[in-house]
Amino acid sequence: RKEVEQDPGPFNVPEGATVAFNCTYSNSASQSFFWYRQDCRKEPKLLMSVYSSGNEDGRFTAQLNRASQYISLLIRDSKLSDSATYLCVVLRGYNKLIFGAGTRLAVHP
């Protein structure tokens, strides 16, 4: 079993739709959580950190459920430019990021 699991998708949604991605992690000692975005054939870039109380950045909302070891990312009012792969990332110990394989999102007109 992978340490960080994500639905690979793809999620095909129209512009303006709301879409949610889920991620589960197996190491209960994990302390920090992130969502990275990776465009096709490009490098990953940090989208947002995920805090215990949940956090929002514009159209993006991240939630963490430690009891269920579950992380989510909600994108509202999807734009064509949101098309990318979204990587769920967990910090193991104090220095190792563990990456999920990613969920692909395709937003169409």
Place this chain on the structure above:
Amino acid sequence: NAGVTQTPKFRVLKTGQSMTLLCAQDMNHEYMYWYRQDPGMGLRLIHYSVGEGTTAKGEVPDGYNVSRLKKQNFLLGLESAAPSQTSVYFCASSYSMDREKNIQYFGAGTRLSVL
């Protein structure tokens, strides 16, 4: 505004050949990392460094060596390339390894094919 720069961007090797991938960062970061990314899998950590002159093994270190002689550079070496090392290699650096601050900045990647 360079950030993290990787060279080369593409390379084709024959089995048994050697090569070195270079990573350079201009953000004065202490921590640097080498990952590989394969289809259907998350990025996997090969080696990392917590400072000049130090290196440590990651999740998949076999077949690779690294060196960090200068703070800004982190080199990844393949001594005898194998087809299983065909992958996209990413270098990253971070300012801190503290919880919630371990934000890593990535280079554009090196696409390596081993025939």
